[in-house]
Amino acid sequence: MPKVSDEHLEARRRQILDAATRCFAREGFHGTSMQDIFRESGLSAGAVYRYFPGKGDIVEAIVLHKREVLAEHMAGVLGQAELPPLEEIFAGFTEAVREIADLDVLGLIPQAWALATYDPVVGPAIRGLLDTLRDYWVAVAVRMRAEGTLAPDADAVAVGRTLFSMMPGFILQNALFKDFTPEEFQRGITGLRARV
Amino acid sequence: MPKVSDEHLEARRRQILDAATRCFAREGFHGTSMQDIFRESGLSAGAVYRYFPGKGDIVEAIVLHKREVLAEHMAGVLGQAELPPLEEIFAGFTEAVREIADLDVLGLIPQAWALATYDPVVGPAIRGLLDTLRDYWVAVAVRMRAEGTLAPDADAVAVGRTLFSMMPGFILQNALFKDFTPEEFQRGITGLRARV
DNA sequence: TTGTCAAAATCGAATGTCCGTTTTATTTTG
DNA sequence: CAAAATAAAACGGACATTCGATTTTGACAA
Numbered sequence: 001m002p003k004v005s006d007e008h009l010e011a012r013r014r015q016i017l018d019a020a021t022r023c024f025a026r027e028g029f030h031g032t033s034m035q036d037i038f039r040e041s042g043l044s045a046g047a048v049y050r051y052f053p054g055k056g057d058i059v060e061a062i063v064l065h066k067r068e069v070l071a072e073h074m075a076g077v078l079g080q081a082e083l084p085p086l087e088e089i090f091a092g093f094t095e096a097v098r099e100i101a102d103l104d105v106l107g108l109i110p111q112a113w114a115l116a117t118y119d120p121v122v123g124p125a126i127r128g129l130l131d132t133l134r135d136y137w138v139a140v141a142v143r144m145r146a147e148g149t150l151a152p153d154a155d156a157v158a159v160g161r162t163l164f165s166m167m168p169g170f171i172l173q174n175a176l177f178k179d180f181t182p183e184e185f186q187r188g189i190t191g192l193r194a195r196v
Numbered sequence: 197m198p199k200v201s202d203e204h205l206e207a208r209r210r211q212i213l214d215a216a217t218r219c220f221a222r223e224g225f226h227g228t229s230m231q232d233i234f235r236e237s238g239l240s241a242g243a244v245y246r247y248f249p250g251k252g253d254i255v256e257a258i259v260l261h262k263r264e265v266l267a268e269h270m271a272g273v274l275g276q277a278e279l280p281p282l283e284e285i286f287a288g289f290t291e292a293v294r295e296i297a298d299l300d301v302l303g304l305i306p307q308a309w310a311l312a313t314y315d316p317v318v319g320p321a322i323r324g325l326l327d328t329l330r331d332y333w334v335a336v337a338v339r340m341r342a343e344g345t346l347a348p349d350a351d352a353v354a355v356g357r358t359l360f361s362m363m364p365g366f367i368l369q370n371a372l373f374k375d376f377t378p379e380e381f382q383r384g385i386t387g388l389r390a391r392v
Numbered sequence: 393t394t395g396t397c398a399a400a401a402t403c404g405a406a407t408g409t410c411c412g413t414t415t416t417a418t419t420t421t422g
Numbered sequence: 423c424a425a426a427a428t429a430a431a432a433c434g435g436a437c438a439t440t441c442g443a444t445t446t447t448g449a450c451a452a
Binding site: 025026027028030031106107110111113114115116117118119127130131134141148149150151152154155156157158159160161162163164165166167168169170172173175176177180184185187188189190191192193194195196 | 221222223224226227302303306307309310311312313314315323326327330337344345346347348350351352353354355356357358359360361362363364365366368369371372373376380381383384385386387388389390391392
């Protein structure tokens with residue numbers, strides 16, 4: 001009976017997740033205390049702990065949400081009758097990076113990679129997210145070969161993993177140096193593929 | 197005059213650094229306590245603190261040492277009268293990754309990236325290391341263009357940064373999935389460059 | 393509508409643990 | 423034997439989490 005609406009519940013969840021995201025980006029996962037999250041969210045300890053069992057679960061929720069958003073985007077690209085040109089797919093990716101950077105939370109991504117390598121609680125979720133992303137690039141390569149924009153004898157899995165390989169480096173340069181633009185990235189790829 | 201030999205001093209330093217490296221790779225930087233390092237190194241608190249002012253300085257020393265080793269390798273490659281083919285340069289890189297993976301400390305690299313994004317004490321050192329590496333790839337691209345293995349009108353800086361972009365992804369896949377071999381990487385690049 | 397009530401939601405002080413560092417004592421070194 | 427090197431206990435602070443107190447909520451009766 002006295003139970004707040006589902007919208008209220010969902011809004012509170014978002015409130016906590018958004019505040020935590022900002023904190024993690026600013027101070028790092030380990031550098032932000034639960035007190036920080038209480039302060040940033042304007043909520044109390046009791047409130048936050050009603051929604052999440054612990055700090056690790058907050059990160060996990062953020063990761064899972066991101067995975068959902070990404071899966072949707074990937075399905076949109078792969079669902080088209082004809083695959084968009086690679087340049088366009090790259091542009092979609094770099095645009096997403098730019099959006100994250102605008103929110104000043106791009107640093108979260110390298111932090112997630114780090115957690116993936118050793119953290120027993122959030123590691124699996126993050127590896128799962130990255131695996132999904134990698135599958136996406138492999139699927140792109142497979143489609144490219146099928147549609148004739150990749151050599152018929154090319155190793156599609158290898159090409160897909162190589163395409164995937166380029167993304168972390170782009171993200172890293174944007175997170176650390178903020179001087180590697182999508183246009184320059186595109187020019188780099190073009191320059192690399194051009195016959196001498 | 198009761199002062200132990202410089203060799204002893206250096207050996208102890210290495211002892212601490214190696215132990216810390218293993219701990220960090222296993223449990224993460226934040227997950228390893230100083231107690232862990234005392235235990236793993238077989239030394240006491242007093243001993244460790246005689247060599248390093250604090251935990252952060254241990255990481256910094258590890259990073260600085262790595263930078264030195266890498267700078268030496270890079271100078272070796274660039275110092276040759278004619279630049280080795282790109283495949284060979286890549287092979288040198290992947291071989292280095294394999295060596296680190298064999299020591300079971302490959303996970304340290306993503307952790308360093310994460311620290312670079314937010315840690316005020318070790319961040320600068322790590323960004324410096326990555327900047328050095330990036331300069332290396334740009335220098336490779338410049339040399340390639342000069343030697344005619346890259347289109348004369350290519351943007352060498354863009355190509356260099358793009359080459360650099362591929363390394364984190366290779367490292368990440370090896371650290372997380374252990375299923376992306378140098379050979380497959382090479383095949384992916386070949387497949388990507390082949391004309392359809 | 394309004395008032396009431398019990399459950400849900402939130403608050404915030406308190407708790408206990410862990411961890412980096414310091415300090416004091418002991419051993420080793422030349 | 424004196425100074426350097428190492429050991430080990432101890433400290434102070436920070437942190438994630440808990441828990442009782444308090445407020446807010448919505449169902450329902452009047």
